[in-house]
Amino acid sequence: MNITKPTLLIDENIVRKNIKRMTERAKRFNCELRPHFKTHQSQRIGEWFRDYEIDKCAVSSLEMAKYFFNAGWVDITVAFPLNILEHTTVNDLAGKIKLNLCVESIETVKALNDFLEHPVGVFLKIDAGYHRTGLAAENYAEIQSILEALESNHLITIKGFLQHAGHTYGAKGKAEIDEIHAYTTEKMIKLKDYFIKKYPDIIISNGDTPTCSVSENFEHIDEMRPGNFVFYDVMQAEISSCQYEDIGVAMSCPVVAKHADRNEVIVYGGAVHFSKDRIEKDGKTIYGLIAEEKENGWGDPISGWYVKKLSQEHGTIHVPDEAFDQIKIGDLLYILPIHSCLTGNLMSKYYTLDGEEIEMFRYNS
Known part of the structure; x- marks a missing residue:
């Protein structure tokens, strides 16, 4: 494969292992x-997910839902507040x-009731501790009023309560991930128990990669x-959601x-390729880690090598003294992203290790 510019590579074997592992975990926990x-x-x-008997998915926009519908996916949750x-x-x-769909206000439900023409399922988006958006898990009165408004529309099936414990991304290891999981799960269980008698089919949907x-x-x-588990990244490895070999x-x-x-060392590869997501480690701000080159792909991060700064197109790499002369202009470095979701979105395509192009959804396509 002739690489001449920033190119996002994907190791299909690793990705399939990640999918298989998560599928097995879900089965073990009797979860969908x-x-x-x-x-x-x-x-x-x-x-690739279909090879592991997965037939439903979540997406972050209605346009993305259309994209996956065109690939044959017919059971889709838009896990974002309804626009x-x-x-x-x-x-x-x-x-x-x-x-x-996901809703979190009576105003949204009223609008949905006015324009809806076909059956949909509806989740109430719940804030169980992340505080990004959603209904407070303890606000039973407001939740009740929204459920009643949904119940009035015969086209709507109330699916249950959906939450994302995104604050696990700031955890300091498995123990803290487990602590957050226990806290948010308790809130969601209490919420479901409160409403289960009137709505016996409601479910709890949890969605962050670290706890899962x-x-x-x-x-x-x-x-x-x-979602992130399919690729993982430096952030996930650093909080112990995965090993570096899982990226x-x-x-x-x-x-x-x-x-x-x-x-x-300056590389062609900046914020327009990686985003400016970063981690703090050992007193350093890190925008990516440089992985060792293998015969077909990459290995673990090289000790002491890291992306210390990003501007629009430039990436600035810190390299220890003893390794500096090993690098030549024109060499290619393998950089593990801090946040693979944003990196993938920015690059808009992948290449397999055999050089095959894999296209992605684009909003302007």
Whole structure:
């Protein structure tokens, strides 16, 4: 494969192992696995999930739902608060597939009731501790009023309660991930128990990769909805959601300059390729790690090598003294992304280790 510019590589073997592992975990916990496809955003990679008997998915937008419907997916949850301005798309999709939507306000439900033409499932989006958005899990009165408004529409099936414990991404290891999982799960179970008598078919849908990857207590969780696990990344490895050997994507970037006086190597590969997500480790701000090159792919991060700065197109790599002279202009470095979801979205395509192009969803396609 002739790489001449920043190129996002995917190791199909690693990705398939990640899918298989998560599928087996869901079966062990007697949970439905509804993987969130916002990470890979690819019809081709979506097909790999079918090999493990996955037939439903989650997405982050109605447009992405259309993209996967065109690949044969007919049971899709849009795990993002409903944008009522897209009512035409809602009705178009709802007439063709099992479409699940998320709501978190009575205003949204009133608008949905006014424009809905076909059956849909509806989840209430719950805030169980992340505080990004959603209804407070303890606000039973407001939740009750929304459920009653939904119940008034014969086209709506109330699916249950959906939450994303995204604050696990800031955990300091498995123990803290488990602590967050126990806290949010308790809130969701209490919420379900409060309403289960009136709504006997409601479910709990949990969706973050860290808890789904390493936590053990899913006894009362009905559906797992992780996304990042398909690739993982540096952030997930650092919080112990995975091992570095589980990271299924790496960016290959050409070396374009060297500065021996400050131990810096410049690569063609910047914020427009990686995003500016970062981690703090050992007093350093890190925007990516450089992996060792293997005969067919990449290995573990090289000790002491890291991306210390990103501008639009430039990536600045710190390299220890003893290794600096090993690098030549024109070399390719394998860089593990901090956040694979954003990196994939920015690059808009992948290449397998054999050089095959894998296309992705694009909003402007």
